[in-house]
Amino acid sequence: MDRLLPHLAPTSDESAPLLLAVTGMGGVGKTALALESAHRARAEGWFPGGFLFVDLRGYDDDPATADQAVVALLDALGVRGSDLPPTTARQYDTFRTLLAQRHDRTLLILDNASDPSQYLPLLPGTDHHRVLITSRERPDALPVRVIALEALDPDESAALITRALHYADERDDRPTREPDALHELTALCGHLPLALQIAAATLRRRRHRHEGIASLVEEIRAAGDPTTALDNGSPGTDLYGRSLVLRPVLETSYHRLREDRARLLRLLSLAPDSETTTEAVAALADADTTSVLAPLEYLAAAHLVTPVRDDRAQGSMPRWRLHDLVRAYGMSVVAGDAGLRREGEAARQRVLALYVRWADAATHRLRRVAGGQDSQGRFVTRQKALEWLDRERAGLVAAVRWAAEEPFTAAAVELASHLAMYLEWRRFFDDWITVAGIARSAAHRSGDRIAEARAWDHLGIAMRDTGRAKEAVDAHTRALALFRTSGGHAGEARSWNNLGLALLSARRLKEAASAHTQALELFRAVGDRLGEADAWGSLGISLGAAGRPEEALTALARARDLYQAVGDRLGEANAWANLAFAQRDARRMNEAIEAYGRSLEIFEEFENWYGAGQTLEHLAMIHEAVGARDQARAHYLRACDAFTLADAPDRATRARAAAAALA
Known part of the structure; x- marks a missing residue:
């Protein structure tokens, strides 16, 4: 007002x-x-x-x-x-x-x-x-x-229902007793005032049944389509004599659309996320981006979609947000017609293929140093690849969920594999565990044992990185068994190496070294020099943890040399960092400082800020150990900045506290 x-x-x-x-x-x-x-x-x-x-x-x-x-x-x-x-x-x-x-x-x-x-x-x-x-x-x-006007914010929505219940009965304390259910109900209503009014009226009528808000939430979830579930409990009319019904309101807006616009709205409701790029809309519609802009702008003028500008992507076309209830209505229209379902499946296949192609290109770009671009010609810099992945992450993860449905399984499993490096890089472990788990189940159902094994391996790495060492060991053991029975020798070697790292996290040091040795032999047998470098590096870490410093230094130096020989700069950065750690344990402080410096240079070159933050922390510890407090404090402060860029606030806080302690 x-x-x-x-x-x-x-x-x-x-x-x-x-x-x-x-x-x-x-x-x-x-x-x-x-x-x-x-x-x-x-x-x-x-x-x-x-x-x-x-x-x-x-x-x-x-x-x-x-x-x-x-x-x-x-x-x-x-x-x-x-x-x-x-x-x-x-x-x-x-x-x-x-x-x-x-x-x-x-x-x-x-x-x-x-x-x-x-x-x-x-x-x-x-x-x-x-x-x-x-x-x-x-x-x-x-x-x-x-x-x-736009939908209400969550607090306003909750206040609307709370007021409506208190007006009917001031003793109605369900909003106070069930705050989580109340907010879940407002979300299911899309924070739309009409839907909230209907939900409140339904709850008012039920107050004598002693039914809580959670029971209405369950009804709406069970119905699948909130518009249908809410209208089933519609109380009649509002203060102005208008019918309190939701679905007809959406139907009248939809049926007024010209067919090309109605088709676009239906297809947009099938997108994996509530916000979709113009490019993805074009893929859904099997058209070019220019031709979909005019109908999208009309739908925006009719308040059926909302254009969203992304400040991080200057000059780019807008994203398009679909209200949850409009999305639910559009999906129900498609579900009710066999021809529209076939049209929708084809649209989903196209957008999934788009995501697979760009995720693959972005991941390849992350692995390379500055200069050049990916094979698709899209990502000129690594930062552009990361920005795209960051913007599309919700939609990419949602698209992987389509793996549960045919005919999307194979493409969704492939997408999950392409996302692994990015999700680890950004430390989005919850998302990684989600997509790896979906890919594992889908690959198992489809009988693709190699893809299933790869998904088990990714799941194990994510679990290890979140401190779930025992589950990680189990995941890699399952991956190893699948690779063995499927003849995937390179995959088997990687599973041995990953299993060794999980065993190391579980402090099963002798078994870890044995697993890394097994990986090393298999990589040599198949002529995989990059895999051999990985195995040498992992073996060096295990030997160092087992109290065998000289053997560890030899193994880690071999890993560094192999990474340099094959041109894997990120692998080289990790090898320098691991070598520096072993040198520090061996009290070779000057060599460790030099090795950490080489590692830091590469991490910063790749904008791998988490790796840079860890390296700077270790440099700070070494300088602190030798009494160079000012240098140690400077490194802690730089580590804080790096962890902030890596979106690791806990580590940034810890580094800042360490710097303050040296002030």
């Missing part, structure tokens, strides 16, 4: 808008805002002539025409029966004349308009009065002040 009310106040500013429009999707509360604001403005004395209201029924099966509306408005002005002019033209003349002669400032509310032809003939020919239009569509062709 704070956005609308000031525009209704009398002003001497000649540029003040004469025409106001409240727009938003169906059910967002446009009429309620218009009427409440009108009453408030009249109470302030701004409209001594009161207000005239007409419902244009723009989204009904039989919308009112301007000719019908002018008769209703004349009736409100006292012109009826034999006084009513016999022709439409004279009726409009009479209406405008009466408004022009009306000295008391009046507000004309033209509610629920769907087309300019419904209200343009009704505009008064005077600037003395004000006109307020409500519509689901933005009147871009008119000089009008637009107040666009």
Whole structure:
């Protein structure tokens, strides 16, 4: 109301808008805002002539025409029966004349308009009065002040339901007793006022059953489509006599769309995430990005989608957000028609193929140093690849969930594999465990034993990185068994190496060294020099942990040399860091400082800020151990900055505290 009310106040500013429009999707509360604001403005004395209201029924099966509306408005002005002019033209003349002669400032509310032809003939020919239009569509062709309404925020939604329950019974303490269920209910309602009203009314009727909010949440979840579940409990009408039903509101907006726009809205509802890039929308529609922009902009003007600008991607096309209830409605339309289901499957295949292609290109770009670009020609820099992965992460993870459905399994499993390096790099371990678990189950169902083994390996690495060493050992053991029975010798070697690292985390040091030795032999047998470098590095770590420093140093130096020989810079960075750790244990402090410096240089080159932060911490510890407190403090502060860039706030806080202790 704070956005609308000031525009209704009398002003001497000649540029003040004469025409106001409240727009938003169906059910967002446009009429309620218009009427409440009108009453408030009249109470302030701004409209001594009161207000005239007409419902244009723009989204009904039989919308009112301007000719019908002018008769209703004349009736409100006292012109009826034999006084009513016999022709439409004279009726409009009479209406405008009466408004022009009306000295008391009046507000004309033209509610629920769907087309300019419904209200343009009704505009008064005077600037003395004000006109307020409500519509689901933005009147871009008119000089009008637009107040666009959006869904409520979560706290406002919870407050709406709480107030509604307390008005009916002040002893109703369900919102206080079930705060989590209350917020879950508001989320299922999409924070849309109409849906929230229906949910509140349903809860009011059930208060004598002693049923909690959680029971309604379960009903809605079980129904699958919130629009259907909420309408089943609809109480009838609201204070303004309008039906409290949700699905018909969405249906009327959908059925008014031209077929190409309706198709785009349906396909957009099938996207993996609630926000979708223009490029992904084009893939869904099997079109180019330019051709989908115009229909998307129309859907945005109709408040069926919302354009979202990404400040991190300057100059890029917008993303498009679909309201949860519109999304649920669109999915139900597709589910109810065999032809639309086939169309939807093809669309999902296209967007999944797009994600697989770009995720593969982005991952390859992360592995390379500055210069050049990926094979797809998309990611000129590593930072661009990371930015794309960061923006698309929610959609990429959601797309992997499609692996549970045919015919998406193979592509979704491949996507999960491409995401592994990025999710580890950014330390999104929860997401990594999720996608690896989905890929493992899907590959098992499809009988792809190599993909299943690879997924078990990824799951094990993620578990090890989150401190779940015992589960990691089990995961790698399962991967190893699958690679053995499927003839994947390179995969078997990697599983041995990963198993060794998990055993090391579990402090099973002798078994860890044995596993790394087994990996080393297999990598040599298949001629995999990069794998051999990995195995030497892992073996060196195990030997160092087992108290065999000289053997550890030899193994780690072999790993470094092999990484350099094959040109794996990130592997070299890790090898230098591991070698430095072993040198520090052997009290070779100067050599350790030099090795950590080489490691840090490469980590910073790759913008691997977590690795850089760890290296700087170790450098700080060495300088602190030899009494160089100022240098140690400087390294801790740099480590804090690196961990902040890596989105590791706990590690950043720890590094900052260590620096403060040396101040």
